Amino acid sequence: MTRDTRRGYAKGRAKRVEILDQAMAMFGEVGYRGASLRVIATRCGISHPGLLHHFPTKQSLLLAVLEHRDEVDGQWLALGGPTGVDGLRRLVDLAALNAERRGIVELFSVLAAEATSTDHPAHTYFVERYRTSVLTTAASYRKARDEGALRTGIAPDEAAQQLVALMDGLQIQWLISGCATDMAGVLRAHVQAQLTVAL
Known part of the structure; x- marks a missing residue:
């Protein structure tokens, strides 16, 4: 794997985390039903298709947000x-x-x-x-x-x-x-x- 490839993967992971953070904030503000993928994409500085590259559906994004929260809290609780x-x-x-x-x-x-x-x-x-x-x-x-x-x-x-x-x-x-x-x-x-x- 080249350095550029590794940098690309790291950049993709960082963008995924940013999307999860912005989605978490928006779901908290307006709920799942009121949240817009287009608004989340805008907050992350990417296009709507760019967001769909990481999370193809709103449901997949929601579940990823919940899993991310549980993963962080679960590790802490089990420490x-x-x-x-x-x-x-x-x-x-x-x-x-x-x-x-x-x-x-x-x-x-x-x-x-x-x-x-x-x-x-x-x-x-x-x-x-x-x-x-x-x-x-x-x-x-x-x-x-x-x-x-x-x-x-x-x-x-x-x-x-x-x-x-x-x-x-x-x-x-x-x-x-x-x-x-x-x-x-x-x-x-x-x-x-x-x-x-x-x-």
Whole structure:
């Protein structure tokens, strides 16, 4: 492979990331249905056919944006393989991280609401994402219980559903309040009340 070829690949990858960033911003601003590929292309300084070279359909762009977000957050969440109390603490830390990323929180909140419709292109993605989120969170609660760190009467499966719902609800409150809601603080207090050890 020549240096020019490598430079071309690197330039193509950089443009792909720029498209994902601009699409993420626009999906967060106006939702998937309101977003225009032509406007995204203009924001990236390329033609509409140029954008279609990277992402042939709006649906493929949406799924790439969601996968990109999950890849970044998934690597961070899994760092060190935290489970039990450490896994629950990492979720609180994620809320603190999200408080610095309004655009991503807007994107997720808008698309999650839109995707409740079964004909939305991200419907299956969100069904699987919520299933996985609840399962992994329940596993952390079970390990905390097995380690004696979970208060008596807390059911791991129910607690996991409650925590995932609380996280999403807090994100909406945070957005509506102009970022005044302390997402991490509320989550920390909720989880701490379920534990017998310090979070």
